[in-house]
Amino acid sequence: MIKLRRLERRYSLGKEKFFYVLRDINLDIAEGEFVSVMGPSGAGKSTLLHILGMHDHGWQGEYSLNDTAIHHLKPKERATLRNEQIGFVFQQYHLLDDLTVYENLEIPLSYRHYSKSERAALVADTLDRFQIVGKKDLYPRQLSGGQQQLVGVARAIIAEPKLLLADEPTGNLHSSQGEEIMELFRKLNDEGMTIVQVTHSDKSASYGKRVIQLRDGWIVNE
């Protein structure tokens, strides 16, 4: 599903000098995999994930998603593709404080081609599936961290992506809350969703089937 070849990410340090965050990344991830990316802080894990999620465009190399050459796409085409294929879960949840749970879930749908009734149906389904129907009118600050991340995951998958990217989804949670999210991931993976997560915890990584170690921008082992 994902094919990276000689992928590089670097930041300019002034004249002709660069700081490399990712170097010569070659990686294949098949459909249905549940991959955990691990490594020390600053290794480039988030960077990799945001490149996969097409938030970051400043890289060199080749990135194919389902045989589409992303490196040949224009930003707008990438955005369209991302909207169709990818969901993203953030360590800091990034829910919108002024919106209710219901409205937060609606956001991704509002930027895709869903009719009003389809939206309502999808949100209702998702609330149901995540067992948060009772919370739909609450604001994020009225929820616990675990509940917020639950909404974050729900929001990431509501538009039915094929690929779920999660950057330290449990990093801000107590272990029991974290396990709940990981159980959820396993369930999603069982249903066929490809998942790439960044994590520091071996426990979380153990939910996945494959671990990629990053160090100073290099993949060191698998």
Add this chain to the structure above:
Amino acid sequence: MLKDIRFSLRQLIKQPAFTIIAVLTVALAIGATTAVLSLVNGLLVRPLPYPDSQRLVLLLQHFKSQNLERIPVSPPEFKDYETRSHSFEKLGAFGYTSFNLAAEDRPERIAGATVTSGVLPLLGVSPIKGRFFAPEECMLGRDDVVIISARLWQHRFDSDPQIIGRKLLLNGKSFTVVGVMPANFDFPLQLFNLGSGGQFGGRAEIWKPLAFTDDQMKARYNRSFWIVGRLAPGISAAQAQAEIETINAQMRREHTDNYSQDNSFGGDVFLLQNLAAAGMRPALLILLGAVFLVVLIACANLTTMLLARAAAREREIAIRVALGAGRLRLLKQVFTESVLLSLIGGAAGVLLALWGVELLKTIGAQTVPRLREVNLDLVVLGVTLAICVGTGIIFGLAPGLASSRPELTEALKEGSRGSTVGKRRNRLRNGLVIAEVALALVLLSGAGLLIKSFARLQNVNPGFNPRNALTFEISLPKMQYPDDSSIVRFNDEARRRIAALPGVQAAGFSTILPLAGTNSDSSFAIEGRASDKNTPSPDEELREVSPDYFRALGTPLIKGRFFTAGDKADAPPVIIINQAFAKKFWPNEDALGKRIVMGGMSDNPKWITIVGIVGDMRHFGLDIDPKPEMYVPFAQSAYSTAIYVVRSNQDAQVLLAAIRREIQAIDPAVPLANVRSFENLIADSVAPRRLSVVLLGVFAGVAVLLAGVGIYGVMSFLVVQRTHELGVRMALGAQRGDVLKLVLIRSLKLISAGTIIGLIIAVMSTHTLRAMLYSVSAFDVVTFVLVTVLLGGIALAASFLPAMRATRADPMVVLTAE
């Protein structure tokens, strides 16, 4: 305190963009305010430039049955008032005149006044050299003395220390200078809506004694003098008015031939102060309202700007609170800064106003009474200072309270987004933007209506063609031109020579020009119509004109003929009337060939035959419908002053030089005066209106600019404030268009709310403009739509920049921020 100021200054210097915008905002608002305050102060508040001027009055008369208001008095009437009244310390009569001052190079026409001996002393201003007129100098034969202005003394006589006793050649006659009045002395003042400008409406530089002839003393109907008086101590204008009415009753009883026995005739006592600029009062009050709105908008702007900055300085404030800064201390710090800002801005505004006031003077000094006196005095500066401090405190209020509340600061420190505090402040910010848009729209609607009126007025057909027409006055001195035939001979020759100049299409002259501020009328009787003593005889406008006058003006002949060279003094008396006249007196008949007699019917009437009917022209103002007018041949009723109209396709300067040569060839001592293009003359006639249009237009422009800046500021802040939200939305699939829409819809909501409220206020308030509108309804839909679209467009454009910036934001920045 000093420490606060120093700290504030450092803050301001640290953020030059913020400071510049804030200072400019204040400068525009305060500049507008100061300019209008100067006008209000100079025109309405400040006493006239005479000691104890609240006791100065003008005594005018009216003939209600003939629709005559504020008319001058006749010499015998003046004597009646003078000898019988006790309410006045002194009364004096004066008239407008002008003098041909002889000079080696080129003779000059100089505006002046004739005054009875009481006039100058009662005004309370002493001569800087010499003396006033003695009573005996106001008698015929003794009146060969003049008092001149210091202005004339300086620029014509090089401030000659020996000026007293020096002889001047005025109108070909020798006069001795007995006094010099101070440079700032101004009398008579131009007065609004009074035909008092004289034909040569300049500032009087020469005063001559007014001596009445025996004939004048008998002619109760010959009203061409004005009365000025000083109320006796403790007497009010109302008390004087009551006494005048008693005297009027006596006059009616004693001269039954001259006054009808109803209350149609009478005199009115006006405080000079109230009369002086009364015509500008409504406009000034509206302008005052307008600048008030501008100041409010500026305050709203600065509040939002300071609020935004307070938000940006949360950390600094939090630290201060943590270090134990008290609420009062923080408040003081904020106020120091806001007041400092408004003082710096105010200083810039005062400079702006100084420049603006000078500009205004060039627009209207000729026609707006007292405008010349307008300046920025200490009173205005004091009020401006108070307004600056006041506005500084007002726009520091919300930011001050926001940052001085420790519990708020706590909330802010947590950085909890969407807290109730943030919401409340957003609501304030939104409210301010809505208010700004609403206020700007109110101003813009008013300005729009005035501008449309002005445009309509410019397009009014005055009944003649002002393009390519030059006008000037020639006044012949009595000494050299003692009788009608000499006057007619001179003017005929002058007209013949001018008409023969290359490029001249037509040349004519008249005693009275339309839209020039002068006027003359006469009563008359119509042949075959019964006239009895109790109904007043009709009275209409009368002018004496030369052949070709109408052709030079471009006024069409409707019927009959124009005057010709054949309509000489000894030819049968003829008259031309305009359409309004024909329609009024012969609504269903042909007026041509009908006969009238000037004055009243007599046993041996001198019949004048109507030989032509010409088109109507607007005489009293572009905004006043034409009135019935009569024209008689100048040759049959000559005056010493003639106003020429020359239509030509020749360059005005070249033409003027040629005309001067021709006139000098006839008589080198006769000057041209009051040379103007007819277009300038018309522009002068609408100068007071132009003044208000320009001012209100500029203020509306400033308001729109400020509202635009305000919306820009609030939207920029909003975008910064919502960086997180926008970043997340973009990460979740929002594309640039979605983000743009999000921001623009938000600002569109504010703009719509503002315009709706603004339109409601505008509809409720534009009726106050009604007096200043011309052929435009106070609810002119087109104007309202236009200004709404204009303001909406500008406001939307102002929010477009921040919106664009929002779309360029990189969500990565938000997403990867720890």
